[in-house]
Amino acid sequence: MKLEFLPEKALLLGDSLVVADLHIGFEEAMVREGNYVPKLLDRVVSSISKVLKRERPRRLVINGDLKHSFVPAWRERRELEAFFDGLSSYLGEIVLVRGNHDVGVGWIRKLGVEIVDSLELGRWKLVHGHRLEEGERFIIGHEHPAVRLRDEVGASVKVPVFLRGERLIVLPAFSPWAYGNDVTREIVSPFLRKFDVSKLRVLVPIEGEVLDFGELGRLTRVMRGL
Amino acid sequence: MIRWAEREYTDDEIFSILSDPVREWFKRKFGSFTPPQRYAVLEIHKGENVLISSPTGSGKTLSAFLSAINELILLGKEGKLEDRIYVLYVSPLRALNNDIKRNLEGPLAEIKEVAKELGYDLPEIRVGIRTSDTSSYEKSKMLKRPPHILITTPESLAIALNAPKFRERLKTVKYLIIDEVHALAENKRGSHLALSVERLQEMAEREFVRIGLSATIHPLEEIAKFIFGFDDDGKPRPGLIVDVSFAKQTEIRVESVVEDLIYTPASVLSDALYSRLAELVREHRTTLIFTNTRSGAERVAFNLKKRYPEFEGLIEAHHSSLSREVRLDVEEKLKRGELKAVVSSTSLELGIDIGTIDLVVLIGSPKSVNRALQRIGRAGHRLHEVSKGVIIALDRDDLVEVTVLAHNARNRRLDRVKIPKNPLDVLVQHLLGMALNKVWEVEEAYRVVRRAYPYRELSFGDFMSVLRYLAGEYAGLEDRKVYAKIWLEEGRFGRRGKMTRVIYYMNTGTIPDEAKIRVYTMDKRMIGTVEEEFAERLMPGDVFVLAGRTYEFIKSRGNKIYVIPREGAKPTIPAWFSEMLPLSFDLALDIQRFRGEAKGLINRRDAVSRLMRKYGIEERAARAIIAYFREQARYSTVPDDGTVLVEEVEKEETWEYFFHTLIGRRANDALSRAFAYAVSKWKGCNVGIAINDNGFLLRVPKEARLSEVELRELFRIEDLREVLKRALDNTELLKRRFRHVANRGLLILRRYVGRKKRLGRQQVMAVSLLRVLKEDHPDFPLLREVYREIMEDKMDVENAELFLSWVREEKVKVVVERHKIPSPFAFNLEAIGASDVVLMEDRREMIKRLHRRIMEMIAGES
Known part of the structure; x- marks a missing residue:
């Protein structure tokens, strides 16, 4: 099955487009706590729409954490409605692989969204990644993987990354709010503890292309010298 | 009008206004008045606002309180003392509040005793403390029966102004005393307090008397205006300045512990340092030693005891990381004279009475003349005693710096303070606080705000932009109600939202959280x-x-x-978050001139003796300075008030450019970033920066080497402020400072309903907000504030501009040299490592460049 890593932080797997960790409603949750937060939902919608139009996949898979709040709230529901409304011109199938944040989302079935705990596509098993599952080859989200890059003059920038191995693929968080977890320092998902992280290839999506930084272990070693 | 107090009242004149028990008590206890008391007590009694600047141990606190205490006793005697707050005392040092309370309660009890002897009973005069440590039980007790004298902090005062019932109690204040003004004026805590004071005045029953207490600070006229505030015509409120900071004699000696500060190995240097310290400690009864860092204080105390077992139990460290019990214990031992020496970072610089110290030793430059005088002033407790201080320099630049610093201190050439202007984030908090109390006419609120010194020139437009932000007008229309904390209609504004009061209580204050x-x-x-x-x-x-x-x-x-x-391993990551004390621009210019002077001496045979004579330094120090300058002159050029040296040095991976611009760290910070931005633009690369007081270093990749023409071109930057603003984009500094400003401006809340929010999350919100605001609302008040704060408060863009104009007018010439290794004057800069990086503006290109670079290295490795 064809496997293509897209600069929009999405993965093309055969005729399915896979994204993870959208955390819709994050802004509402922050506003509820009294903060002044601009809404970025429009960007999320237009970014996905653009890829859908270009790649024309038969299926859109959201690999967990479609939404943010653990406590369902009507404002969040309104945001989710706006999100799916924004995708209404897409006529393919939409599947949500349930993540740990996706509580109380049963109602989106009415919008034509299928909800599953895991999904097998070709030889790959798609799960969100917050708990271990039986299987051979996985595609997960949950980790919000990022790597901090350095250069010889002391610059240091953290970038979201794909991690790619023979038996494990980790997607970067799609949400523009994601802080990014530096995987050279600490890992969150139990999957990453199970597999040898140092052998995973680091793919950095930037505008218009994806850069291959090679294996994580070697990358870390080289940057230590800087 | 603000006047300088010229009349020194006699004992009899002052005694004549005191009621019998106070007079009798004072006579028995002190006999006679100290200089600040002679100048201030009667004036305060007459109702004048007074700013008192005087050294520690001069009876400053009592000069502020005496008139008020006298009045309370008088009222008590006549049976007219009511249950209300007469005196409000505000100090930024919460730890000192208990000391102040004790120091008031003691005399009050003694006066009561004296009164009894004189044949009458006085009612109890109560002293209360209200800070964040005060329990709600105590607070409610305080509400029912308010203390006559209330001690508080700037933050607790702001909250009290909004406490629905307690604020009524504050309306009766007659005397306001603000202590440690020098620790407030230069930062946003001071701006915050200035607004609190004007809000208090606005609600108070009468104009209260304002008394400011300060250590050595300059210029006092500005500080007086800061304390007294302004009237509605924009004129400073009248008052008097009492300056007795000269009253205490100081004697300052500069020493180098070795002959040669360039080639002496570190171990020999520390042997020499400890043996000299031990000598000084032995020769004196009690010595107070200051280091500039807490770990330094620990190390010095530890080493002295280890090397000289005779000091075991007689030397202690004292700094703010130690627990309160340990600190109190050390202070008590010090007061009882049980210690030979105490080693402190900054904790013993201010406040608390520490008994008799006969020598103060400063290890390393205190960076400012004011601070040097403050520290050395801790020696010689009594006013007529001479304060003896020794400054020991440990490196070459330090030695030059303290030589000039000590010279300026002897000649009373003080550093000027800089008071922040129109900090809009602080204004947000107070406008919200005001809205919580009542409905305001916009014009009326604007008048109150402009009475506070930092806002005296605030434009109506800026004022309105803050109100509009609080009213949610910058948010999208549909979200307005969610964000809005006030309503703003028809020239009036008031509170909106149920949670607004809680938000104000939990987030007021100006000190940023650093997890x-x-x-x-x-x-x-x-x-x-x-x-x-x-x-x-x-x-x-x-x-x-x-x-x-x-x-x-x-x-x-x-x-x-x-x-x-990893004992002895070379650090690969410099600890660049510890913010060091900056050298002032004025002092930096004096050091430039000194360099010019020393340069003229190096070929003379009497160089050492001339230096000793003019600057009053010991021979070894003078020799070390002359050796340092000769070394530099032999190898390269001595930069001074007429010359800037730029050195290029090739490193393994990079080119390094040393700019010897001796204008102080704050101005260098501004200059270096603007230069780095220009280089990044020209060459399409990231540029590393290292900054200190004496200059800065730019570090560029190998392919981005700069020509002499390009280096000279940097000094011709036209619009420094604009370039600097662009250089700040994408820097960690801007992101961090924006979080601080957003916290203060209630854009990102630090605390909400009892929960403290993770810093990482606050930071990510700050970064996104920054991006969105820059695109949609470039005039957003908190966005403008963050640039102002960085450029004017943290950095010194004004003096950086001034310096560039000198180069343009050719008062200062630029000399470019290429060297194999950095010249002696560049050693310290080289040792810093990195301060920050100016990243390429185009993030995509930057990551691509990183990719190319890293892949090359990976290829090279295998």
Whole structure:
């Protein structure tokens, strides 16, 4: 099955487009706590729409954490409605692989969204990644993987990354709010503890292309010298 | 009009206004008045606003309180003392509040005793403390029966102004005393307090008398205006300045512990330092030693005891990281004269009475004349005693610096303070606080705000932009109600939203949160803490310094990081978050002139003796300076008030450019970033920066080498402010400072309904907000504030501009040289490592460049 890593932080797997960790409603949750937060939902919608139009996949898979709040709230529901409304011109199938944040989302079935705990596509098993599952080859989200890059003059920038191995693929968080977890320092998902992280290839999506930084272990070693 | 107090009243004149028990008590206890008391007590009694600047141990606190106490006793005697607050005392040092309370309650009890002897009973005069430590039970007691004298902090005062019932109690204040003004005026805590005071005045029953107390600070006219405030015509409120900071004699000596500060090995230098310290400690009864850092204080105390067992139990360290019990214990021992020496960082600089000290030693430059005088002033407790101070320089630049600093201190050439202007984030808090209390006419609120010194020139447009932000007008229309904390209609504004009051209480204040990450060894022993932002940048294998030792970072788990001790390993990551004390621009210029002078001396045979004579330094110090300058002259050029030296040095991976611009760290900060931005634009690369007081260093990749023409071109930057503003984009500094401003401006809340929010999350919100605001609302008040704060408060863009104009007018010429290794004057800059990086503006190109570079290295490795 064809496997293509897209600069929009999405993965093309055969005729399915896979994204993870959208955390819709994050802004509402922050506003509820009294903060002044601009809404970025429009960007999320237009970014996905653009890829859908270009790649024309038969299926859109959201690999967990479609939404943010653990406590369902009507404002969040309104945001989710706006999100799916924004995708209404897409006529393919939409599947949500349930993540740990996706509580109380049963109602989106009415919008034509299928909800599953895991999904097998070709030889790959798609799960969100917050708990271990039986299987051979996985595609997960949950980790919000990022790597901090350095250069010889002391610059240091953290970038979201794909991690790619023979038996494990980790997607970067799609949400523009994601802080990014530096995987050279600490890992969150139990999957990453199970597999040898140092052998995973680091793919950095930037505008218009994806850069291959090679294996994580070697990358870390080289940057230590800087 | 603000006048200088000229009349020194006699004992009899002052005694004549005191009621019998106060007079009798004072006569028995002190006999006679000290200079600040002679100038101030009667004036305060007459109702004048007074700013008192005087050294420690001069009876400053009592000069502020005496008139008020006298009045309270008088009222008590006549049976007219009511249950209300007469005196409000505000100090930024919460730790000192208990001392002040004790120092008031003691005399009050003694006066009561004296009154009894004289045959009458006085009612009790109550002293209360209200800070964040005060329990709600005590607060409610205070509400029912208010203290006559209330002691508080700036933050607690702001909250009290909004306490629905307690604020009524504050309306009766007759005397307002603000202590430690020098520790407030220069920062946003001071701006915050200035607004609180005007809000208090606005609600008070009468104009209260304002009394400011300050250590040596300059210029006093500005500080007086800061304390007294302005009237509605924009004229400063009248008052008097009492300056008795000259009253105490100081004697300052500068020493170098070795002949040659360039080639002496570190171990020989520290042997010499400790043997000299031991000598000084032995020769004096009690010595107070200041280092500039807490770990330094620990190290010096430890080493003195280890090397000289005779001092065991007689020398202690004292700094703010130690527990309160330990500090109090040290202070008590000091007061009882049981210690030979105490080693402190800054904690003993201010406040508390520490008994009799006969010598103060400063290790390393205190960076400012004012601070030097403050520290040395702790010696010779009584006013007529001479304060003796020794400054020991440990490196070459330090020695030059303290030589000039001591010279200026002897000649009373003080550093000027800089008071922040129109900080809009602080204004947000107070406008919200005001709206919580009542409905305001916009014009009326604007008048109140402009009475506070920092806002005296605030434009109506800026004022309105803050109100509009609070009213949610910058948010999208549909979200307005959610964000809005006030309503603003038809020239009036008031509170909106149920949670607004809680938000104000929990988020008021100006000191930013810096989350600490705990550092553990692999066997789970805690070593200390580092700042979250520092911890975040570490990568496994990085070596860094903590509390004077080196450690290798292994991994992080939640809010902890794990390390392995690596004794003697060279740190790979500089600890660039510890903000160092900056050298003032004025002092920096004097050091430039000194360099010019020393340059003229190096070929003379009497160079050493001339230097000794003019600057009053000992021979060894003079020799070390002359040797340093000769060394520099032989190798390169001595930069001075007419010459800027730029050196190019080739390193393994980079080119380094040393700019010897001796204009102080704050101005260098502004200049270096603007230069780095220009280079980044020209060459399409990231540029590393290192900054100190004497200059800065730019570090560029090999392919981005600069020509002499390009180096000269940098000094011709036209619009420094604009270039600097662009240079700040994408820097960690801007992101961090924006979080601070957003916190203060209630854009991102630090606390909400009892929960403290994770810094990482606050930071990510700050970064996104910054991006969105820059695109949609470039005039957003808090966005403008963050640039102002960085450029004017943290940096010194004004003097950087001034310096560039000197180069343009050719008062200063630029000399470019290429060297194999950096010249002696550049050593310290080289040792800093990195301060920050100006990243390429185009993020995509930057990552692509990193990619090319890293792939080359990976290829080279295998």
